Amino acid sequence: MKVNIRRLLMLVVAALVLFMTGVSAAQAANPHFKRNGEPVCTVTQTGSTSSTTCRTVLAGLGNDDLLATVTVSGFAVYQCQNQGGNVAPGQNKVLVGPATAPTFIDSDAIKNGNLTLVTNPATLSAPGTVTAAQAGCANNNWTGVNPVLTVTSISLVIEQPPGTVIFTCSASNPNGLGSTVALTC
Numbered sequence: 001m002k003v004n005i006r007r008l009l010m011l012v013v014a015a016l017v018l019f020m021t022g023v024s025a026a027q028a029a030n031p032h033f034k035r036n037g038e039p040v041c042t043v044t045q046t047g048s049t050s051s052t053t054c055r056t057v058l059a060g061l062g063n064d065d066l067l068a069t070v071t072v073s074g075f076a077v078y079q080c081q082n083q084g085g086n087v088a089p090g091q092n093k094v095l096v097g098p099a100t101a102p103t104f105i106d107s108d109a110i111k112n113g114n115l116t117l118v119t120n121p122a123t124l125s126a127p128g129t130v131t132a133a134q135a136g137c138a139n140n141n142w143t144g145v146n147p148v149l150t151v152t153s154i155s156l157v158i159e160q161p162p163g164t165v166i167f168t169c170s171a172s173n174p175n176g177l178g179s180t181v182a183l184t185c
Contacts, residue, residue: 029062031158031166034114039169039183041070041154048126048147050074054119054156054183061113064161066105070119073097074151074176076126078144080137090144091136099124104162117158124151150176156183 033039037057044051052072075093101122105115126147135144153172159165169183 029113029160030060031058031062031160032060033057033185034059037116039156039167039185041156041171041181041183043151043154043177043179043181045149045151045179048076048128048149050124050149050151051121052124052151052154053121054117054154056117056156056158058115058117058158059113061110061115061160063107063110065107066110066115066117067159067162068103068105068117068119069100069155069157069159070103070122071098071100071153071155071157072122072124072151073099073153074124074149076130076147076149078130078135078148079146080132080135080142081145082142087145088137088142092134094126094130094134094144094147096126096149097124119156124149152176154181154183 034057039054039056041052041054052070054070074096076096077093078090080088080090099122101120103119109115126149130144132140132142137144152174154170154177156169157165158167167185169185171177171181171183
């Protein structure tokens with residue numbers, strides 16, 4: 001009988017040690033943005049191409065790898081060009097995207113739970129030409145040319161470890177976002 005009690009006591013102690021180890025690890029990871037470290041994205045546009053990079057400063061991270069994914073979408077407006085080279089404004093917004101850029105951060109880059117995260121650029125590109133119908137041209141003798149791209153939505157998803165979402169942040173405006181965009185999480 002003493003042997004069974006001793007085994008039971010050892011199992012209880014082992015379970016308690018495992019439980020306490022798990023509790024302390026869970027309490028250590030409390031991801032949050034540092035003061036003035038909320039995500040801000042920079043949108044750089046050049047005609048038919050847009051590049052979006054986001055920056056944020058995190059604290060309270062655990063000791064796992066981190067994955068940050070930026071996704072952008074937008075629209076392009078085209079000019080209509082006929083076979084004689086004449087150009088007129090198009091009428092339609094042609095949807096472009098989404099474009100996605102993942103950024104993987106190895107756990108070794110996270111120092112004492114802190115990380116300044118700068119994402120890889122998400123590049124959104126509009127086709128150089130589209131059909132007359134897509135651009136909103138008068139008839140099929142025209143072609144949509146000279147696209148001007150506008151970013152309308154940005155999403156940043158941060159996972160730690162990859163597969164476990166800790167933040168989902170976004171900004172959107174159907175008329176277009178500016179060159180510096182603060183995200184809401």
